[in-house]
Amino acid sequence: MTETKASTGSLRTWLFNPFHYVAGGTSLGLGLAIILVTGFLGSLSNSHFDGVLDFHTGAPAPLAAFLVTGIINWACMGIALYLAGLIASKTRPRLLDVAGTQALARTPVLLTALVALLPGYQRYSTALATQLSTLAQGTPMTDPMALLLPEGTSAADLATFAAVVFVALVAVVWMVALMYRAFAVSCNLRGVRGAVAFIPGLVAAWAASKALVIGMLVFASSCAPGVSEDEDANYAANIETTEAGRQFVALLVGGQFDAAVGRFDNTMAKAMPVPRLEQVWKELIAKSGPYKEVAGVRVERQGKLRSAFVTCLFEKESHDIQVVVSPSGEICGLWLREPSVQPEKE
Amino acid sequence: MINKLLPVQCPSCGKALRVTRFHCPECATGVEGDFPLPPLARLNPEEQEFVLHFVKSSGSLKQLARGYGVSYPTVRNRLDALIDRLKELEAAGPEQQENGIS
Numbered sequence: 001m002t003e004t005k006a007s008t009g010s011l012r013t014w015l016f017n018p019f020h021y022v023a024g025g026t027s028l029g030l031g032l033a034i035i036l037v038t039g040f041l042g043s044l045s046n047s048h049f050d051g052v053l054d055f056h057t058g059a060p061a062p063l064a065a066f067l068v069t070g071i072i073n074w075a076c077m078g079i080a081l082y083l084a085g086l087i088a089s090k091t092r093p094r095l096l097d098v099a100g101t102q103a104l105a106r107t108p109v110l111l112t113a114l115v116a117l118l119p120g121y122q123r124y125s126t127a128l129a130t131q132l133s134t135l136a137q138g139t140p141m142t143d144p145m146a147l148l149l150p151e152g153t154s155a156a157d158l159a160t161f162a163a164v165v166f167v168a169l170v171a172v173v174w175m176v177a178l179m180y181r182a183f184a185v186s187c188n189l190r191g192v193r194g195a196v197a198f199i200p201g202l203v204a205a206w207a208a209s210k211a212l213v214i215g216m217l218v219f220a221s222s223c224a225p226g227v228s229e230d231e232d233a234n235y236a237a238n239i240e241t242t243e244a245g246r247q248f249v250a251l252l253v254g255g256q257f258d259a260a261v262g263r264f265d266n267t268m269a270k271a272m273p274v275p276r277l278e279q280v281w282k283e284l285i286a287k288s289g290p291y292k293e294v295a296g297v298r299v300e301r302q303g304k305l306r307s308a309f310v311t312c313l314f315e316k317e318s319h320d321i322q323v324v325v326s327p328s329g330e331i332c333g334l335w336l337r338e339p340s341v342q343p344e345k346e
Numbered sequence: 347m348i349n350k351l352l353p354v355q356c357p358s359c360g361k362a363l364r365v366t367r368f369h370c371p372e373c374a375t376g377v378e379g380d381f382p383l384p385p386l387a388r389l390n391p392e393e394q395e396f397v398l399h400f401v402k403s404s405g406s407l408k409q410l411a412r413g414y415g416v417s418y419p420t421v422r423n424r425l426d427a428l429i430d431r432l433k434e435l436e437a438a439g440p441e442q443q444e445n446g447i448s
Binding site for chain 1: 415416417418419420422423426
């Protein structure tokens with residue numbers, strides 16, 4: 001058979017129409033594996049693909065939420081385009097082909113999930129969210145540059161953020177192109193007829209996926225014991241706690257102990273006045289070596305309090321500085337701990 | 347030996363060619379007349395090869411897809427296109443000949 005010789009295919013075909021070679025069960029298996037890996041990577045960077053075309057970096061959530069979101073997106077596309085194919089195609093498409101090729105068409109978001117792991121992107125998106133949240137609460141903007149370079153971020157972080165956004169946009173365009181090719185191959189629809197059937201299917205799938213993802217999050221939050229806040233409030237609180245931890249460490253590093261103590265509540269301010277805080281920091285530097293950088297921040301919740309565990313790298317060793325933040329945003333506890341995850345040593 | 351292609355279309359006007367002479371290579375007998383080509387013979391070589399493989403694989407599209415190294419829907423779409431092409435040829439009759447499908 002003549003096609004067998006060319007079955008390895010051109011790179012262009014593999015990139016933009018792999019369904020010429022792969023469909024059905026193989027495509028479904030590969031696609032579902034990629035969707036689940038994307039969900040897992042998303043959980044590491046809190047990157048939510050909360051809709052067929054959506055990508056947002058936001059609040060931490062259980063791994064299951066990231067995995068289920070990916071399945072919802074795929075199922076919505078598969079069902080919507082299968083129905084569109086049944087209506088528009090002259091031949092009856094197979095659900096296995098439509099669902100399988102649509103699963104594989106979500107491959108580009110794996111790229112987005114990978115680049116979203118970059119620390120610079122994480123730092124910048126967290127700081128920007130905090131900045132925007134502060135502005136939304138009515139705090140006047142004193143320095144317009146603060147919006148471009150929020151506190152605790154660098155120009156390199158901004159560049160990384162821009163690069164990740166660019167990659168995410170390219171990935172979405174690529175994914176839509178793959179979705180269309182998957183639809184065209186699995187339903188034998190092309191040209192105007194194919195586009196007229198595909199576009200309403202895509203819009204319907206997007207709307208359904210958004211509704212289902214939001215519904216899932218509301219359902220999950222209502223089932224979770226002790227969680228009374230809605231998802232947005234939880235997200236904002238985690239962002240604020242992360243930023244409070246980062247900013248506090250930045251003040252220590254900058255020797256601004258007055259400003260650091262200014263963030264304590266009354267009890268903490270009495271327990272650890274400025275000279276005491278300065279002494280503790282200097283002892284830490286003497287023991288651990290000069291401060292190098294923040295390796296990461298994680299947030300844990302204990303009742304109404306949230307703790308930012310700021311993993312700080314020093315020349316000799318590393319420590320988690322636990323900054324406990326009250327609901328009013330004041331620091332009500334401060335601990336020095338061994339890091340939960342040892343940073344890699346050179 | 348050169349595998350010569352059967353010309354089905356007039357290179358000048360594009361209309362369907364008809365057979366007017368047969369020749370027996372053994373005894374050199376010649377038969378002359380005006381014989382239209384059947385629809386299957388008017389398919390292009392690629393399409394004829396596809397029909398051949400389709401029949402040889404007992405009409406199994408899965409087997410055909412494996413043989414071609416492409417996906418099932420790709421083969422099925424090619425078959426759908428071939429069915430449309432044969433319908434066109436049948437509807438047009440032996441006098442008409444359109445350009446082959448891609």
